[in-house]
Amino acid sequence: MEKKLTTPITDSQIRTLQIGDEVLITGYIYTARDAAHKKLVEAIENNEELPFDIKDQVIYYVGPTPAKPGQIIGSCGPTSSYRMDKYSPYLMEKGLKVMIGKGDRTIEFNDVVKHYSGLYLLAIGGIGAKLSECVVENELIAYPELQSEAIRKLKVIDFPAIVAIDYQGNSIFNK
Amino acid sequence: MKKIERKTIIENVKSMLMDSVKTLHQEVIDAFVTSREKERNPLAKNILDKILENHEIANSKDIPLCQDTGLVVCFVEIGRELYFDYDLDEAINVGVSQAYTQGYLRKSVVKHPLNRINTLDNTPAVIHHEFIPGDKLIIHIAPKGGGSENMSTLKMLSPSEGREGIIKFVLDTVTSGGGRPCPPLIVGVGIGGNFEKCAWLAKKAILRPLNDLTENPIDRDLEIELMERINKLDVGPMGLGGDTTCIAVKVNSFPCHIASLPVAVNLQCHSARKNEVILVGKEIDNADNR
Ligand code: SF4
Numbered sequence A: 001m002e003k004k005l006t007t008p009i010t011d012s013q014i015r016t017l018q019i020g021d022e023v024l025i026t027g028y029i030y031t032a033r034d035a036a037h038k039k040l041v042e043a044i045e046n047n048e049e050l051p052f053d054i055k056d057q058v059i060y061y062v063g064p065t066p067a068k069p070g071q072i073i074g075s076c077g078p079t080s081s082y083r084m085d086k087y088s089p090y091l092m093e094k095g096l097k098v099m100i101g102k103g104d105r106t107i108e109f110n111d112v113v114k115h116y117s118g119l120y121l122l123a124i125g126g127i128g129a130k131l132s133e134c135v136v137e138n139e140l141i142a143y144p145e146l147q148s149e150a151i152r153k154l155k156v157i158d159f160p161a162i163v164a165i166d167y168q169g170n171s172i173f174n175k
Numbered sequence B: 001m002k003k004i005e006r007k008t009i010i011e012n013v014k015s016m017l018m019d020s021v022k023t024l025h026q027e028v029i030d031a032f033v034t035s036r037e038k039e040r041n042p043l044a045k046n047i048l049d050k051i052l053e054n055h056e057i058a059n060s061k062d063i064p065l066c067q068d069t070g071l072v073v074c075f076v077e078i079g080r081e082l083y084f085d086y087d088l089d090e091a092i093n094v095g096v097s098q099a100y101t102q103g104y105l106r107k108s109v110v111k112h113p114l115n116r117i118n119t120l121d122n123t124p125a126v127i128h129h130e131f132i133p134g135d136k137l138i139i140h141i142a143p144k145g146g147g148s149e150n151m152s153t154l155k156m157l158s159p160s161e162g163r164e165g166i167i168k169f170v171l172d173t174v175t176s177g178g179g180r181p182c183p184p185l186i187v188g189v190g191i192g193g194n195f196e197k198c199a200w201l202a203k204k205a206i207l208r209p210l211n212d213l214t215e216n217p218i219d220r221d222l223e224i225e226l227m228e229r230i231n232k233l234d235v236g237p238m239g240l241g242g243d244t245t246c247i248a249v250k251v252n253s254f255p256c257h258i259a260s261l262p263v264a265v266n267l268q269c270h271s272a273r274k275n276e277v278i279l280v281g282k283e284i285d286n287a288d289n290r
Helices: A011-015 A034-045 A088-093 A109-115 A128-132 A144-149 B006-020 B026-038 B042-061 B088-102 B146-150 B159-177 B195-206 B217-230
Strands: A003-006 A022-031 A058-060 A098-101 A119-122 A135-142 A151-165 B071-079 B126-132 B136-144 B153-157 B185-193 B246-256 B261-268 B275-280
Touching: A034 A088, A034 A144, A088 A109, A109 A119, A109 A151, A128 B042, B006 B088, B006 B136, B006 B275, B026 B042, B026 B246, B071 B088, B136 B146, B146 B261, B153 B159, B153 B195, B159 B185, B159 B217, B159 B261, B185 B195, B185 B217, B195 B246, B195 B261, B217 B246
Parallel strands: A003 A022, A022 A058, A058 A098, A098 A119, B071 B126, B185 B246
Antiparallel strands: A022 A151, A119 A151, A135 A151, B071 B136, B136 B275, B153 B261, B185 B261
C-alpha cells in the first residue's frame, strides 16, 4: 500500500517513512535541475533572496518537454540526482526537506539527508508521459532564460515515488 | 547520376524524430513484455508495468515517452551512385530543428560544453557517414538521452586481459551505472579498432535490431554470455534489483593494433527510441532540387 504525503512536508510525515516505501505526493512541488541549482546556490552565496520560500518544500529534478496547446505540461520524468549533490546541502540548510529524482547519490549524501532530517525520493525514470498525468497546475516562477531548466511550481496529485534515503540516512542503494 | 531532394531529407528526419520520441519499436515492447513475465522481483515487475503503461499513454496522448528527448545521433549510409548538390548534414540539421521546435520536444543541446548556452533547436546532431553500394540513402536516427550516455565507458585494455577483461569491464560499467542510465538497458559493446573506432562500434551496436544475430561467432558468444551475466547482477529496472537489467547485448568488432584491446560500452536506456528510413535516388535532370 502506498502512503500519502501532502506538501509542505512535515517532520512527522517524514518520520513515518522507511526506505522502499511507496508514496503518493499531493500538493505543490518545485522543479529544478543543474542550471537552476547553480543559480539558487549563487543567490544564497550572495545573500540574495531565493525566488520561492524553500522551507519544508519539495524539489523535483526535472526539465519537462514543452506543453502542447491544451496540455498542462509535457513529458516530465526525473533526471539523475547525483549531479545535484554538490548543491543540495546549501538548499537543505535553507530548509529544503525533500528531493525527488532518479538513481543513487554519492555515499556521503546519506549523511547530508540525515543531518537535515530530510528525504530523498525516487521517481521512475523514462516514464514522463505517465507522470505528466499527475500534474494539474504548472507555473513558471523563476529563471525563464533557462528554458526547460527554469523553476516551475507544479501542483501534483498522487505523484508516485519510492523512499530511497530516509531521515536517518539509510539508503535503498546500500542495503 | 541520381539524387534525393533536400526537402525529402528534411521531412523524413523531422517525421522520424517526432514519431520516435513517442513510439518504441515493437521488438522493444515485446522484450519488455517477455522480461516482465520472467521477472521474479515484485518491484521490478511493477516498474516494467509502468514502462509499458507509459508507452500506451505516450501513444494515445501524443506526448513524449521521456522528457529527455535527447541529442540526435544519426548514421547515414550513402549509396555511391547518389549525387548531392546541397549539404546533406545541413539538411539533416534543418529536419532536427523543425522536429524540436515544431514538435514540442525538449531542446537539450548547448553551444559549448563550458558556456552552456542552449542552441534552442536541439541542433547540431552528431552525424556519422558511410558509403554503401547502390543508389539508396539509409538514415538511422536516434534521440539519445543524457542519462544513459553519461554512464557509457571506454577503456584501452591490454591484449593480455582478453575476453575476461572485456566481460569484466562491461559488467563493471553496468554495475556502477546502477539506476542512473534507466535500466532495463540495451548494452552496445565495441571491441577493437582504436580509441574512436570502438566508441563508434558501440554506438552502432545499440541501433541494431534486437533479433539481429552477429555473424562472427566470437562476438555472438560474447553477446550471449554478457546478456546472461548482466542479468544476474541484480541491478534491475531503475537499479532497484531484479532479473531484468538488460534486454539485449550487441557486440561489434573490428581489427586492431597488436598492442591494443580497445573496448567501449554504450548504454541505451529503456526509452530506446530510434527510427530508420531508406530513400531511393531518382534520376533528376535540371530539376530545382531545393
Ligand atoms: S536515461 Fe533515457 S529514460 Fe532515463 S531519463 Fe534519460 S532519456 Fe529518459
